[in-house]
Structure formats: C-alpha cells, structure tokens
Amino acid sequence: MSHRISDWLQSHWKEILLWVPFAWLLFFFLTPFFIVIKISIAEPLIASPPFSALLEWGDGLLPGVSATIDNYAYLWEDPLYVKTYFNSLQIASVCTVFCLLIGYPMAYGIVRANGNWKLILLLLVMLPFWSSFLLRVYAWMGILADQGTINDVLLWLGLIDKPVRLLYTEFAVYVGIVYTYLPFMILPLYANLEKLDFSLNDAAADLGARPTTTFFTVTVPLTWPGIVAGCLLVFIPATGEFVIPDLLGGGNVLMIGRVLSSEFNANRDWPVASAVAVVLLIVLVVPMMLYHRVQAHESNS
C-alpha cells in the first residue's frame, strides 16, 4: 500500500507541486474577483448582506437574472468619483517621478560603492521594509504637525512667525508616498545596475563622450527594465493607497482607496464599493500586465 502511494508520488510529483498552490490561488485569489464583479452589478438592499442576489430561483426551471449597471452609472455621473480617480492617478504619477529622481542616483551610488559599503548601504535600503509601514507614516505626522519638527525649526530660524499648515494637506500625502515607496524603486534599479558592465561607460568616455551623454545614451537604455519595474512597483499600489491619504491627508485629499473603504465601511454600500474596485482594477490592468511582462522577462533571462 505504502509502495503504491510512493510510486504515485514519484510519478505525479510535478502535478502535486503545481496544483496545490495553483488551486489555492484559483480559489482565494481569482474567485474573489468574480464575486466582486457579481456584487458590483447587484442592487443595494438594507439587509444582511446588503445586496440583491444575481439569480432569483422562482417557480420556473431557469432562474431569473437580476443585474444592473446602476452602480457604474452612478460612478460615472457623480463628478466626485471621476475626479477622485484622476486625482489618485495624478498623485501616484508625480510620486513615481520623484521616487525615480531620488532613487536612481541612490541605486547608482550603491552599485558604485566599494566592498563592505555596498552591503551596508543595501541593508540600510532594505531595513525599512522589515519595519512597520504604519509606524513610518506615523513618524511623518510628528514631523509635519502644526507643532511638529519642521514648523519648530522654521519658527526657531525666524523664517515664519506662525506655524504653516503641512499635515492634512496634499503635500503631506506626496511626501508620505515618496517616502514609503522609495525602497521599492531603489531595489529593482539596484538589481539592474548591478548587472551593468561599467567598462561600457569607460569606453564611451575614451571615445570622448561627456558623462551626462554617456549616462543618457548608455546607462539609462541598459537599465530600462529596472526603471520600468521600479516605476510600476511604485505607481500601481500608490494609486490605490489608503493609509497615507487617510493619516496624512486627513479627509482633505481625495484618493480612490479611501473612497472605496468609506463607501464599504461607513456607507455600507457594498455594490458601489465593488463597482469602485472593478473600475480601479480596469484602470490598473494595463500597468499590471506591463509589470507582469517585465517580471517574466527578467526571470527568464
């Protein structure tokens, strides 16, 4: 008997290896999206759960289908939602650019550092990954508050005579997102720059190219996959960000993640919350597929 089991394992190990995680993801990752789509076309009810059933099993053989696009129409007609989507995309794009501008020289500097320094600097970039994201956002609340560090320093220097409002503004959200997502930009850039053959730079310099020319015509094109991966790793999650606009923006900054969450928790309008999620997913599906392609390309080469 045990022989048979082990024989079976010997011949089917690849299937087991594949199907256990595959089945888990199909059930817990893919199926939920279909449920979200289903609920997004249901009608809101004051009941538990607060939405109508898609299929009504009546007397007939076939169930009656009750679906509605009202929730999507509602999103489209309410200018607030459209504005919120655009605002989220705008904030995420600007933050991505800043992350790239700060992250690229840092990644480059780490790659060019020698020996032990390289390891230490890399460890310092990764350290925030291992510590609480929520608490790092909280740290900024202390810096940006009316009586916080920045205002204290400015008052002390005599540059201002009453505190400037920094916390609960769009500026605070920008700072928070750039701060939190910077390591996500640096690490893929580092991985890419690390593989770069710097003798190409020397060759370009020998042939008379100026450092900036070399950088833009040799280094940047060669590290393009890292740039794309880093930008997407910042842009996609930042678009749906909830904690940062909530804690640092304090209701003054419209971002879609926050709207979704309040639609769901405060208004208990599950169908609209689901429609918000589906639209967000549609908006992000192109960058997500792009990310997947870069990822697949990187792991194959």
Next chain:
Amino acid sequence: MYGKRSKFLTTCLLLGFTFLYLPIILMAIYSFNYSRLLPVWGGWSTRWYKELFNSPEVWQATLLSLKIACLTATIAMILGTMAGIAIVRVRKFRGRTLFTGMISAPLVMPEVITGLSLLLLFITLQQTIGWPQRRGMTTITIAHITFAMAFVAIIIQSRLTSSDRSLEEAASDLGAKPFRVLFDITLPMLAPGMIAGWLLAFTLSLDDLIIASFVTGPGSTTLPMLIYSRIRLGLKPDINALATVMIGVVAIVVLIAGLLMYLQARRSRAAAKAEAMDS
C-alpha cells in the same frame, strides 16, 4: 567611499538616507519625552514605555499578530516554494500564463481590492456552505497566506533560475528518483531562499493593516489595527514608544542576521583558501 570619483553620488546617498531615517530617529527621540503633548518637550522619561508594557490591549494584539504571522509564514513558505519550483521546472502546462499572472499580481495589487474581494468571498462561503462561521484569526491567516506566498514564490523562482542544475542532473544520472532529488538536492539548495521567504512573509503579515481590517471579525484586533485606531486621532506618545521597540527589535535581528552571513562568508572563504594551500 568612492575616493575622488563623485561628490554628487555621495551627496545623493547622504540626502537620501537622511530622508529615509530622520523620521524614524525623531520618532524614537520623542518616545522618551515626558510631556503628554507630543511636540512639546517635557524632559527625558521612560513613562510611555511603562504605560506600554502595562497595557493588556497591546499584549493581546501583539500575541494575535505574532500567531497569525507565524502560521502565515510557514504555510506561505511551503506553498510559495512549491509554486516557485513549479514555475521554473514544469515548463509547459495548461494555464501557465494565468498561474504566473496570479503569482506576480499580489506584488502590486492595491490592498483595498484584495481585502474587499477576500471579505466578499468569505461572506459568500458562509452563506452557501456555512464556513467560516465567524471571521477572525483563520480568515486573516488565509488572506495573508494568499498574498505572502506570491512573494516567496518570486524569491524561490529567482534563486532557482540562477542556480546550477548540474548537481540535480548528476543525482538523476546516478539513478536517484525525482522525489529523492527534490528532497536531497533541490530543497537544501533552496534553503536560504526559503528562510528569506519565511521572514518576508512573516513581516508582511505582521505589517498588514488593510487586508486584515477587511477580513477580521469582532474581537480580533491585530497590532496594526490597534495602532491605527489610536493614531487616527493624532499623535500618541505611547505609540512612539511602541514604534521604537518594534523598529529596535527589527534592527537587532537584521544586524545579527547580517553579521552571521558575513561570518559565514568569511569562514567559507577561509576554508577555500586552506584547501587551495593543501593541494
């Protein structure tokens, strides 16, 4: 660091790391502030640490978070390793694109979407098959495993693609059965990646607020949920103390791990040198 090569790079690094670390350092300093009004300095004190350690709420939430994180890390490590090996070693199968897509999607998926969709799944399941009866630790753990296993799979996948296949091939050539090759050669080779994956899954789970808030039920408050509910209303000195403790623990663990890795690398280098001298 670079000799005379570049002042520009050094300046960038210096400014960048100041940006990354200054908030954390300031937060730690303020955790020793006596004053209840956070920004006002009232002298050095450890009163917030005492308050923190005497709070049963904090202990309970920490314990729950640690339990969930351990379970998540272990199961995500197993499933993620299986998935990583499957992607690299089973080149052709139906649904490969879907599978690899589901592995890379959780890395960038906004957490509000993952949280909402999993909650709706759990509610639908409860209505149709009666499970899960109540939401809490089990549902949070399942949710965390689902996104953490993707991170583990990516680590394993990159280790496996960059590794040398000759050992595995040699074992098969000598007649080892595939299962034996897997357990005696592939898995030991992947062990460092699996440990890294376990640690990453552990911290991802410990750090998650949004997904856990969606799929939790009454009475199950994780540590991030507790922190969030307190800081929503403003600055709290005991949260500064908590943050300092947490970041301190992480820094010490990472330092020890880094030191161990460094010593091991040095030892193997020394061993290689000794061997070279022998021959």
